[in-house]
Amino acid sequence: QKEVEQNSGPLSVPEGAIASLNCTYSDRVSQSFFWYRQYSGKSPELIMSIYSNGDKEDGRFTAQLNKASQYVSLLIRDSQPSDSATYLCAVNAAGNKLTFGGGTRVLVKP
Amino acid sequence: ETGVTQTPRHLVMGMTNKKSLKCEQHLGHNAMYWYKQSAKKPLELMFVYNFKEQTENNSVPSRFSPECPNSSHLFLHLHTLQPEDSALYLCASSQDWTGVAGELFFGEGSRLTVL
Numbered sequence: 718q719k720e721v722e723q724n725s726g727p728l729s730v731p732e733g734a735i736a737s738l739n740c741t742y743s744d745r746v747s748q749s750f751f752w753y754r755q756y757s758g759k760s761p762e763l764i765m766s767i768y769s770n771g772d773k774e775d776g777r778f779t780a781q782l783n784k785a786s787q788y789v790s791l792l793i794r795d796s797q798p799s800d801s802a803t804y805l806c807a808v809n810a811a812g813n814k815l816t817f818g819g820g821t822r823v824l825v826k827p
Numbered sequence: 828e829t830g831v832t833q834t835p836r837h838l839v840m841g842m843t844n845k846k847s848l849k850c851e852q853h854l855g856h857n858a859m860y861w862y863k864q865s866a867k868k869p870l871e872l873m874f875v876y877n878f879k880e881q882t883e884n885n886s887v888p889s890r891f892s893p894e895c896p897n898s899s900h901l902f903l904h905l906h907t908l909q910p911e912d913s914a915l916y917l918c919a920s921s922q923d924w925t926g927v928a929g930e931l932f933f934g935e936g937s938r939l940t941v942l
Contacts, residue, residue: 721869725867751930759935760917760933760934760935760936761870761917761931761933762933763930763931763932766930805869805870814872814883815872815931816869816872817869817870818869819867819868819869820869
């Protein structure tokens with residue numbers, strides 16, 4: 718079983734719609750959760766972090782965490798073509814290791 | 828110079844060559860990392876240095892040899908690589924390596940091709 722699992726996509730959404738990305742993780746003791754965005758040919762950049770159950774909003778981005786169900790999600794509201802990228806879920810699990818999922822490719826179509 | 832810089836950006840080498848990748852961070856961070864990113868595979872942690880001391884070697888083959896002379900510089904020495912080592916090698920830094928360490932700042936990467 719993969720430690721951090723994401724649907725590889727591509728997730729195709731029309732401009733202005735909500736993109737919903739999901740991530741599940743296997744290590745129950747995980748405490749910290751992150752979303753990174755990676756444009757094609759570029760390096761990942763951190764866009765959201767979440768540490769406690771519930772929702773965390775930052776601009777058009779909302780991260781949602783449910784530790785009991787071991788999933789974390791990212792919502793992108795009012796999606797723009799500039800949001801087209803691969804979104805990486807990362808989980809800080811046992812031993813201070815940051816483990817990344819394989820990423821979900823998002824395509825926002827004008 | 829700002830952020831994390833990596834050189835070279837692109838490298839082509841034969842299996843018998845010896846080369847090095849260089850990373851420099853200008854953020855005043857204490858932890859530095861090497862990650863490998865291959866097509867269709869998640870980012871793989873290779874090495875972690877915290878205050879110049881290696882704290883993690885994620886079962887990386889000995890043909891990859893890291894060096895961290897100070898908290899701002901990190902090298903990855905390469906020798907007798909295999910074609911399957913072709914990948915994007917990403918350097919990253921963070922303030923420190925703690926239990927909630929997750930805010931990594933990545934360099935632009937070094938694209939390595941092994942012929």
